[in-house]
Amino acid sequence: MTDKNKARWLDGIDTDAADSCGDFIKTQKLNLNSGQLSALKNHLNQLHTAVNPFAQQSVRGGTQTDQNLFLRHQPVIQSLKQQIQKQVKKYVASLPEFVNGHPLLGIDRQAALNGRIQFSGSWSVRLKSQGFNVSHTHPMGWISSALYIDLPSQKKMGSAPAGWLQFGTPPPELKMDLAPYCKVEPKAGQLVLFPSTMWHSTVPFDDGQRLVVAFDVKPPQTIKR
16 A cells, blocks of 8 residues: 555565466466366365354355365375475476565575475365455465365356455455455366465355365475575
């Protein structure tokens, strides 16, 4: 709101451009066929046993699984985890050069590229009719995500951007009337990666089920200053 240069520095966004996703928000297609997506959908639906979201979660009109999803031993989850680790490494390798003090770029990423990608948390979100995620960030992560497993038809979801992921809009209680600077259309099998510091939310949709896997990547070491 007060310094475009700082906004560009933090989020990698061209604040003068309309709907700019910048340098840090990336979409990648995972190698998941219809059978694998169906198996993931069936397994994840079994884990959504709660009637309402837990306190302090961003989910509205849906549920979020508890505990760490990637610690589950089922082959369908472990295979997905391995695919995601490879994609996260590609994302890390594509980042711009090191910037001292930056929450995304000020990390010794070579440790992540040489070693095993580790997660500070992983879960599934299932949204139903008129469901959405309020605007939030992920303070325990370095890189955050949304992987789309099951989506309503376009007709059920409603007119765009219903059901889309959007970035840059702070929570309404902060009373900052800022429009999102980037919107991402969800597609089954698509992984979206972005800095954990970015405000992000989901636009409510009309009808159907929207099933997502999400996770936070743990920084390999503290930010260099």
